[in-house]
Amino acid sequence: MSMIPLNRLEPMQLLDQTSVSNKAKNNQYDFRNIFSEAVSNVVESENNLAKEQYLFASGQNEDTHSLGIAATKAQISVDLLVTLRNKALDSYNELMRISL
Secondary structure (H helix, E strand, O other): OOOOOOOOOOOHHHHOOOOHHHHHHHOOOOHHHHHHHHHHHHHHHHHHHHHHHHHHHOOOOOOHHHHHHHHHHHHHHHHHHHHHHHHHHHHHHHHHHOOO
16 A cells, blocks of 8 residues: 655745646645635626526516526535535644644
């Protein structure tokens, strides 16, 4: 059984300066990318919901299904973000409980 070594953690200031080739080479998601994608999904779904609500309220779109679908997508994306946040906090708290 082979052991995969852990990567060294870098300070937060250096995370923005990592090279694109290094990210492409690793081809992995880090926590920051996962959370930024989740936040952008929430923003995008909320904007889509606002657009659908406007179109329905102004009478430009009589399809109520698209409004319900947009509302459900927005709710699911918010729920996913909250779940990710809770899991990250649980993991952090568990790491803090580890005594060396």
